[in-house]
Amino acid sequence: MIFKKKLTLIQQKKTELTKLNEETKNYQKDIGIKELDLKSMETEIAKLRLQMNQVKTNKEYSAIKAEIGGKEANKSVLEDEILGMMTKYEEMNQRFRSFEKTIEHENAQLKELQKHVESDLTTIDAGIQELRKMRNKYETLLDSDALQHYNRLVSHKDAVAVVPVINKVCQGCFMSVTAQTLNQLLSGKDITFCNSCGRILYLNNSNEVLEEEEK
Ligand SMILES: [Zn+2]
Numbered sequence: 001m002i003f004k005k006k007l008t009l010i011q012q013k014k015t016e017l018t019k020l021n022e023e024t025k026n027y028q029k030d031i032g033i034k035e036l037d038l039k040s041m042e043t044e045i046a047k048l049r050l051q052m053n054q055v056k057t058n059k060e061y062s063a064i065k066a067e068i069g070g071k072e073a074n075k076s077v078l079e080d081e082i083l084g085m086m087t088k089y090e091e092m093n094q095r096f097r098s099f100e101k102t103i104e105h106e107n108a109q110l111k112e113l114q115k116h117v118e119s120d121l122t123t124i125d126a127g128i129q130e131l132r133k134m135r136n137k138y139e140t141l142l143d144s145d146a147l148q149h150y151n152r153l154v155s156h157k158d159a160v161a162v163v164p165v166i167n168k169v170c171q172g173c174f175m176s177v178t179a180q181t182l183n184q185l186l187s188g189k190d191i192t193f194c195n196s197c198g199r200i201l202y203l204n205n206s207n208e209v210l211e212e213e214e215k
Contacts, residue, residue, distance in 0.1 A: 003117060006110050013103050020099060024092045031085045034078060041075045149191060153199055163194070164204035171204075173197035 045068055052064040153161030163172035165185065170177055175196040177185075184192045185203050192201045 003110070003113055006106070006113065010103060010106050010110060013099070013106070017096070017099055017103060020092070020096050024089070024096050027085070027089050027092060031082060031089060034082050034085065038075065038078050038082065041071060041078065045071050045075065145191075149193075149200060160199065162200045162202060165201050166204050170194040170197060170199065170201060172199040177201065 048064055048068045048071070052061060052068070055061045055064060150161050160172060163170060165171065165177055165182070168176050168182060172194060173196045175194070178195060181192055181195060181201065184190065185201060193199065194201050
């Protein structure tokens with residue numbers, strides 16, 4: 001969430017930066033046009049000076065001199081204007097560069113954040129791997145034979161596959177179990193099946209059976 005928000009912010013700023021860049025470039029173009037104006041003004045003035053040297057009358061001479069004076073005044077206004085524009089252009093450029101730096105900095109922060117997220121993900125992945133290993137371990141521990149017997153009984157004995165032995169009687173078929181079956185149940189080593197119905201047996205209360213055995 002934070003990551004996406006920051007990315008969006010940076011993208012917004014990049015759009016602003018592009019706009020600022022365009023504005024700066026357009027302004028530079030404007031200065032270029034003004035400079036061209038200045039050049040043509042200078043050419044005109046130079047031309048007028050040449051003409052002034054070729055006139056025959058004082059009247060013509062004064063007229064051209066006045067024209068040159070006017071153009072020189074315009075030229076100086078334009079020069080001031082260009083100087084002002086250049087100052088402003090330099091400011092714009094500076095703003096652009098510092099904005100660019102800010103975005104670079106934020107980009108670096110984002111990359112750092114991304115690195116953290118990636119390392120967190122690696123940790124989580126390692127955790128998942130660990131859990132997988134544990135599951136595999138427990139799967140191998142689970143007796144597949146027991147599972148098979150259980151599934152077989154569930155499908156054949158009306159879904160009652162495991163029944164208790166109470167008072168030496170299988171509660172699945174109500175037949176007495178043999179002493180051997182009881183001993184096997186008491187040892188708790190293997191799965192014990194009823195000799196009559198084949199269901200898996202367990203002792204409901206091993207103490208009770210033991211006490212009966214002792215009598
Ligand atoms: Zn039985």
